[in-house]
Amino acid sequence: MKVYLDNAATTFPKPDKVYTSMMNYMMNIGTNPGRGVSSASLTGNRVILNCRYALMDFFHFDKVENVIFTSNVTCSLNTLIKSSVQKGWHVITSSMDHNATLRPLNSLYTKGIIELDIVPCSCEGVISIEDFENALKPNTKLVVLSHASNIIGSIQPLEAIGQLCKAKGIYFIIDVAQTAGVLPIDFYKLNCSALAFTGHKSLLGPQGTGGFLISDEFNKQCESFIEGGTGSLSSSIIQPDFLPDKFESGTLNAPGIAGLLEGINFINSKGLETIREEEEFLCNKFMEGLLNIPSIDIYGSKDSSKRTATISVNSTKIDNSELGFMLDSEYGITTRTGLHCAPLAHKTIGSYPLGTLRFGIGPFNDIKDINYTLCSLNTIIRKV
Numbered sequence: 001m002k003v004y005l006d007n008a009a010t011t012f013p014k015p016d017k018v019y020t021s022m023m024n025y026m027m028n029i030g031t032n033p034g035r036g037v038s039s040a041s042l043t044g045n046r047v048i049l050n051c052r053y054a055l056m057d058f059f060h061f062d063k064v065e066n067v068i069f070t071s072n073v074t075c076s077l078n079t080l081i082k083s084s085v086q087k088g089w090h091v092i093t094s095s096m097d098h099n100a101t102l103r104p105l106n107s108l109y110t111k112g113i114i115e116l117d118i119v120p121c122s123c124e125g126v127i128s129i130e131d132f133e134n135a136l137k138p139n140t141k142l143v144v145l146s147h148a149s150n151i152i153g154s155i156q157p158l159e160a161i162g163q164l165c166k167a168k169g170i171y172f173i174i175d176v177a178q179t180a181g182v183l184p185i186d187f188y189k190l191n192c193s194a195l196a197f198t199g200h201k202s203l204l205g206p207q208g209t210g211g212f213l214i215s216d217e218f219n220k221q222c223e224s225f226i227e228g229g230t231g232s233l234s235s236s237i238i239q240p241d242f243l244p245d246k247f248e249s250g251t252l253n254a255p256g257i258a259g260l261l262e263g264i265n266f267i268n269s270k271g272l273e274t275i276r277e278e279e280e281f282l283c284n285k286f287m288e289g290l291l292n293i294p295s296i297d298i299y300g301s302k303d304s305s306k307r308t309a310t311i312s313v314n315s316t317k318i319d320n321s322e323l324g325f326m327l328d329s330e331y332g333i334t335t336r337t338g339l340h341c342a343p344l345a346h347k348t349i350g351s352y353p354l355g356t357l358r359f360g361i362g363p364f365n366d367i368k369d370i371n372y373t374l375c376s377l378n379t380i381i382r383k384v
């Protein structure tokens, strides 16, 4: 039996239409969207525009031109952070955030451009509003937070933080890599300035797709970042200042975007609520089973309604990398071990430097996968 439980890294498999639409784009459309007026190019434009609309609706946003494509959320976060910050800004993030946020912020901090506070979260991976408020300074101009942890699935109280940011005129960037396609996300309810997503996780698209949604106000604060050909204003060497072209230089990943569109269509037709209910159910069953395996400790909340279905564990009997290797080589179960690009999160939950064994449940897992994994874990633990 083969069981894929690394959906927090990237979802697999994808809905069938993701594969067929990408193949169709490559074989029957082929052109660069936004370049030229051939009928194939216009068909390509339509695919890109449809995906922009799908993302706009998905995140309850209302400005299609403010939906920007990039190659992944790392690229989105770098663009948003580096194109907006000014010397002397104080920026806040949290100890549960991913290196996609921590590294660009740290590099701006070490160059002396920004002041940086990384607010420590609880051992359940949640930032407290009080600690957040205590970190605020008169020169706090930017907050960057992930919606949920990629290690223990803890969900941050972003609506409340967004309200505080809005009241104080602070820009607020949210990384929804772990929640887009899992939890309902409303751009305006979160009171954010920009929402950065990646296409290949729970949005069910392929690798190499991602982007961000940006408010008009924050857009005014941001300069263009990657500059070059956009297919527009080609007589000028000046980067266009209108959206989405300002942030979309170079050829888009059109086949990937065609696939991402089908990933979103799949989520909409199955229903986000149904996906969340099923993942919550499997997460609950998995955690119940784990609690009965001697020597296994689960990190984070044991309440599946307060987390996504990403579960990290360690065993007191065997190293997590060895356990992950045995699950893969002897039982065909794919997981991920180590630090998952979030070293400070492991310091927060007490699993640094060895990290954890992470199980990422996704929309194509079922109860048989969960039972088989629990059974395999039980067998290994009894043997070692």
Ligand SMILES: Cc1ncc(COP(=O)(O)O)c(C=O)c1O
Pocket: 008, 009, 072, 073, 074, 075, 098, 100, 146, 148, 149, 150, 175, 177, 178, 198, 199, 210, 341
């Ligand atoms: C919370 C979070 N942010 C950022 C990333 C980076 O995603 P990508 O590699 O698609 O840019 C990940 C992926 O692991 C993540 O989980």
